[in-house]
Structures are given as structure tokens and as C-alpha cells.
Amino acid sequence: MNSTIAKAFRELQLSICQQLEHLDGVGKFKEDAWERSGGGGGMSRIIHGNIIEKGGVNFSEVYGRMEDTIARKLEMEGGDFFATGVSIVLHPKNPFVPIIHMNIRYFQMENNWWFGGGIDLTPHYIRKDLAIQFHEQLRKVCDAFDPLFYMNFKKWADQYFNIRHRKESRGIGGIFFDRLNKDSGHGLDELLEYTLAVGNAFFPIYQQQVEATHTMPYDDANLEWMKFRRSRYAEFNLVWDRGTKFGLETDGRAESILMSLPPVAEWKYAYTPKPNSLEMETLKLLQQQSVDWLPLEG
Amino acid sequence: MNSTIAKAFRELQLSICQQLEHLDGVGKFKEDAWERSGGGGGMSRIIHGNIIEKGGVNFSEVYGRMEDTIARKLEMEGGDFFATGVSIVLHPKNPFVPIIHMNIRYFQMENNWWFGGGIDLTPHYIRKDLAIQFHEQLRKVCDAFDPLFYMNFKKWADQYFNIRHRKESRGIGGIFFDRLNKDSGHGLDELLEYTLAVGNAFFPIYQQQVEATHTMPYDDANLEWMKFRRSRYAEFNLVWDRGTKFGLETDGRAESILMSLPPVAEWKYAYTPKPNSLEMETLKLLQQQSVDWLPLEG
Numbered sequence: 001m002n003s004t005i006a007k008a009f010r011e012l013q014l015s016i017c018q019q020l021e022h023l024d025g026v027g028k029f030k031e032d033a034w035e036r037s038g039g040g041g042g043m044s045r046i047i048h049g050n051i052i053e054k055g056g057v058n059f060s061e062v063y064g065r066m067e068d069t070i071a072r073k074l075e076m077e078g079g080d081f082f083a084t085g086v087s088i089v090l091h092p093k094n095p096f097v098p099i100i101h102m103n104i105r106y107f108q109m110e111n112n113w114w115f116g117g118g119i120d121l122t123p124h125y126i127r128k129d130l131a132i133q134f135h136e137q138l139r140k141v142c143d144a145f146d147p148l149f150y151m152n153f154k155k156w157a158d159q160y161f162n163i164r165h166r167k168e169s170r171g172i173g174g175i176f177f178d179r180l181n182k183d184s185g186h187g188l189d190e191l192l193e194y195t196l197a198v199g200n201a202f203f204p205i206y207q208q209q210v211e212a213t214h215t216m217p218y219d220d221a222n223l224e225w226m227k228f229r230r231s232r233y234a235e236f237n238l239v240w241d242r243g244t245k246f247g248l249e250t251d252g253r254a255e256s257i258l259m260s261l262p263p264v265a266e267w268k269y270a271y272t273p274k275p276n277s278l279e280m281e282t283l284k285l286l287q288q289q290s291v292d293w294l295p296l297e298g
Numbered sequence: 299m300n301s302t303i304a305k306a307f308r309e310l311q312l313s314i315c316q317q318l319e320h321l322d323g324v325g326k327f328k329e330d331a332w333e334r335s336g337g338g339g340g341m342s343r344i345i346h347g348n349i350i351e352k353g354g355v356n357f358s359e360v361y362g363r364m365e366d367t368i369a370r371k372l373e374m375e376g377g378d379f380f381a382t383g384v385s386i387v388l389h390p391k392n393p394f395v396p397i398i399h400m401n402i403r404y405f406q407m408e409n410n411w412w413f414g415g416g417i418d419l420t421p422h423y424i425r426k427d428l429a430i431q432f433h434e435q436l437r438k439v440c441d442a443f444d445p446l447f448y449m450n451f452k453k454w455a456d457q458y459f460n461i462r463h464r465k466e467s468r469g470i471g472g473i474f475f476d477r478l479n480k481d482s483g484h485g486l487d488e489l490l491e492y493t494l495a496v497g498n499a500f501f502p503i504y505q506q507q508v509e510a511t512h513t514m515p516y517d518d519a520n521l522e523w524m525k526f527r528r529s530r531y532a533e534f535n536l537v538w539d540r541g542t543k544f545g546l547e548t549d550g551r552a553e554s555i556l557m558s559l560p561p562v563a564e565w566k567y568a569y570t571p572k573p574n575s576l577e578m579e580t581l582k583l584l585q586q587q588s589v590d591w592l593p594l595e596g
Contacts, residue, residue: 054567164546165546165556227562235556238537239543248463258533264565265563267563269557
């Protein structure tokens with residue numbers, strides 16, 4: 001089973017890279033294969049393109065013995081483990097194109113197994129029509145498997161992608177799930193299918209966002225705002241993201257883990273956008289920390 | 299006693315700001331006073347100048363009740379506390395001028411009190427003569443109080459300012475001390491005097507570094523390297539710095555805590571400088587993680 005899942009994830013990574021190259025039109029992925037001394041390894045694929053300023057699509061498949069000290073950080077006991085996943089972060093060139101993040105992962109240890117993953121969007125400028133479209137697409141993927149998934153995993157994303165020290169969301173959220181196993185009422189086969197459906201939804205969802213925004217003209221002020229928002233993205237990943245922290249604390253491959261960081265980030269002391277500006281409109285939405293993008297119709 | 303120490307720290311902040319304005323020649327500090335809802339507050343002073351691209355000199359004096367949940371992070375029990383400190387980070391414009399960090403702090407709770415602090419230097423380009431000069435000056439400050447201080451606090455700085463996930467030091471270290479109390483064999487008055495001596499050493503030490511470097515010509519490649527090293531500085535502060543983590547997790551004032559971050563940082567995937575370049579020479583020294591800048595004469 002483990003090798004079946006890893007194979008499906010590896011194929012997904014490859015097909016997403018091909019689709020992204022086609023979408024970008026210029027950038028080509030560079031491959032960087034790596035091995036893990038304890039067992040397994042991965043393949044990082046990095047792009048610098050015309051639409052995507054800096055992007056990474058990682059695959060990993062690792063296994064071996066997990067020491068108790070590390071297992072305790074995951075609230076588990078040590079033992080033989082297997083883990084595989086695909087992880088994507090794309091930082092676009094045009095400030096009106098959103099940053100996107102996708103991750104799917106499978107973990108197996110002794111009699112324990114689970115899936116985790118999600119897709120979330122970080123627009124530098126939030127456009128309500130595109131935010132609604134994004135969440136509608138995620139709801140559709142979720143509803144095909146379980147009527148509770150979207151509601152639960154949307155809430156989880158809002159809680160997870162919170163830059164707590166800034167009292168701001170990282171972006172407009174999306175879905176986030178972890179430790180999804182048979183307690184959900186679904187078996188391994190079905191949850192694999194759901195996780196792959198999330199993975200397969202990534203490209204068409206991002207394509208729509210890109211096509212709606214990438215030809216919009218922008219000026220230096222828009223670029224400044226993008227670099228400012230990127231500093232918040234870096235803060236979230238380095239301070240709060242549990243995957244990043246776990247990876248760095250357990251001597252994971254720093255370059256692959258930190259591939260998520262923006263190409264350039266700018267910190268300004270106590271900066272606030274002008275009242276009634278597009279920037280302020282976005283900031284106010286982020287400060288709500290959770291927006292119900294798809295309210296139930298009355 | 300608490301108010302005497304806070305007063306001395308506040309005066310030090312002011313005199314350092316005046317000296318830095320004089321050194322910079324153009325930049326003027328802007329003041330940003332803040333209050334803490336639980337008791338006390340602080341004054342952040344921020345400069346954007348000719349030599350210093352972005353710098354902050356913070357003073358704080360806070361007190362009140364510390365909850366058990368927060369005290370446990372400090373390996374203590376809750377109770378009434380008092381804390382005051384001065385904290386400085388300066389990011390220069392010229393890549394040949396080093397980043398400097400200084401901090402002194404005093405903490406008091408029930409029958410417990412201690413001092414902490416240090417000065418450390420992060421050159422984008424390490425110059426051995428200036429690194430030796432820097433450490434000689436720190437040794438002189440320390441030796442006036444205790445023959446063991448320099449050796450112990452230099453080692454502590456090497457351990458503390460370690461970007462563990464990169465297997466690199468942040469810079470050339472300096473001195474770092476924490477929980478310095480009567481167990482050191484020195485009383486409160488003497489340790490206050492030592493801590494203030496460290497604070498007072500900051501300006502002349504940095505002045506020498508600046509005067510030796512700030513007129514050196516630099517090109518775009520030097521600026522690129524500076525932005526790359528700044529990304530490492532940001533990683534250290536956001537991932538490993540205990541003061542930053544404690545501040546952000548306990549809902550401290552984010553702008554003052556993160557004043558330490560560089561104006562701009564750049565992340566490049568798997569970047570390595572050219573062999574035999576100045577950049578590689580610096581990187582190799584950082585990878586040693588501890589350099590004995592002042593070896594004992596034989």
C-alpha cells in the first residue's frame with residue numbers, strides 16, 4: 001500500500017509540474033534529488049518563470065526508525081514509520097496573482113495510518129469574486145466525499161493559517177486536514193481517493209486564479225505591498241507553521257522545507273496602508289481572521 | 299532598586315540614540331511610545347539613515363502578575379514580576395558594514411533577580427582584523443569584572459547564535475549571558491555595573507567597526523550577498539531566538555520584537571558562493587560555528 005500511495009504522489013508531482021510549465025510559458029522546473037541518511041529521500045522541483053517568480057513542488061518518501069524524542073513531538077511513541085507527501089508553494093511575479101500552497105501527505109506507523117493535506121490561497125490583494133470561486137471549488141471537491149469535510153476543514157484552515165502575533169490571517173484560507181483516518185467513517189481507499197482529489201484539484205483551481213489576474217497592470221506601489229505581505233508569509237512559516245518547525249527541529253532538509261519562503265521580503269516598522277486603499281481593504285479582511293466566503297443561502 | 303535600574307537603562311537608550319545620530323550624520327530617530335495593558339510599557343526608537351538603513355533601539359519597563367502558563371516557559375512559577383531592558387539591532391546600508399545586536403536586561407520576581415545581555419556582530423563579509431578587534435574589546439569589558447566572564451559568555455554566544463538548521467553561525471558571535479545573579483560570586487550592584495559597562499561599550503565598539511568599513515565601495519553583487527545573509531538573520535530570529543519566540547507566544551508587542559528583522563531579505567534556493575570568493579571565505583568561517591578569535595599566546 002505504501003508504495004502505491006508514494007507512486008500516486010510522485011506521478012501527481014510530475015503532472016502538476018508539467019501543467020505549471022505550460023501555464024507559465026517560460027519557466028522550466030529544475031530537479032534536485034536528495035537522500036535521507038535514515039532511509040528514503042525526495043525530489044525537489046524548483047521553477048523561476050514568467051508568471052511564477054519562485055515556486056517549488058516537492059515530493060518526499062521517507063522511512064526508517066523514529067526515535068522516541070522525535071515521536072513525542074508528534075504525540076506518539078517511537079517505532080518504524082513511513083511517510084510520503086507532495087508540497088507546493090508558488091510565489092507569483094504580478095502582485096495581483098495570489099500565492100498558493102498545497103500539501104498532501106500520508107503517514108504510517110505500526111497499526112496507525114493517516115492522511116493530511118489542504119490547499120490555501122494568499123492573495124496580496126483579495127478579490128471577493130475570486131475568493132468565493134476558490135472556496136466554491138474546494139467545497140465541490142470535499143462534498144463529493146463527505147458533506148462535513150468542507151465545513152470542518154475550512155474552519156481548520158482558518159485556525160491554522162493564523163499569524164497570531166499580527167492578529168491577521170495569512171490569506172483567505174482554504175481547507176486543511178490532518179490525522180484523517182478510519183475514525184472519519186471512511187476507509188483507507190476512500191481517504192486516499194479524497195486526498196488525491198485534493199491534489200488533482202490544485203492545478204485547475206490555481207489556473208483559474210492566474211488567468212483572471214496575471215495580465216493586470218501593476219506599479220511600484222503594488223510591488224512594495226507584495227514585498228510587505230511576503231514578510232508576513234515568511235513570519236507565518238518560520239514562527240507558526242508546525243510542519244516547518246518539526247522539519248527544522250528534527251534536522252530535516254532545510255532547503256526543501258524553506259522552499260516555501262518568498263524570493264524577497266520587506267519589513268517596514270509599524271506600516272499601515274492608506275485609508276480606503278485596496279491595500280487597506282485586504283488588510284481589514286485579513287484582520288477578521290475568518291471570513292465565511294460561502295454563506296448558506298437563506 | 300527596580301526604578302534605579304530602569305532609569306539607568308532609559309538614559310543609556312537615549313545616549314546611544316544621540317551618539318548613533320551623530321555617527322550616521324543624516325538619520326534621526328523616531329519615537330514610538332507604547333503601553334502594556336498588564337502594567338508598564340516602553341519606547342521604541344527607529345532610525346532610517348545614511349549609514350544605518352534600518353535600526354531600532356528599544357527600551358521597555360514592564361511589570362505585573364505573571365501567569366503560571368507563561369512562567370512555565372521560563373522554568374519558573376507565576377508571581378509578581380518586574381522586567382526592564384534595552385535592545386538594539388542595526389542593519390547598515392553598506393554590505394561591508396556589519397549588523398550589530400546589543401541587549402541588556404534585568405528581571406526580578408519574588409526573591410529572584412538576574413541580569414542578562416550581550417553584544418554580537420554579524421558581518422556580511424567577515425574581516426579577520428575587525429573580528430579580532432571586536433572580541434578584544436569585549437574581553438576588556440569582561441576582564442574588568444571577572445576573569446571568567448569573557449571565556450564563558452563568548453562560548454555561550456557561539457552556542458546561542460547558531461542557525462542550527464543551516465549548520466552556520468549567525469555571525470562572529472560576541473558575548474551572551476543570562477540569569478546572572480549572586481551565584482556568579484558577584485552581588486547585584488556589581489552585576490548592574492557590569493551590565494551597564496556592556497551597554498556603554500556598545501557605541502564605541504560599533505563606531506570603530508563603522509569607521510573602518512562605511513566608505514568601502516560596493517557593487518550589486520555585494521548587495522545581493524547582503525540580502526542573502528539577511529535572510530539567514532531573519533531565519534535565526536524567527537526560528538531560534540528564544541526572546542523573540544517568548545515575546546510572540548506571550549502576545550508581546552510584535553512591532554518592537556520584530557524591529558530586529560532586516561529591511562529587505564532575499565531567499566535563493568540552494569545558493570552557494572563561487573569558490574575562493576570573499577563570500578565563500580565568510581561562509582566557511584560561519585560554518586565553523588565557533589572560531590577562537592583570541593587564541594591564548596603560547
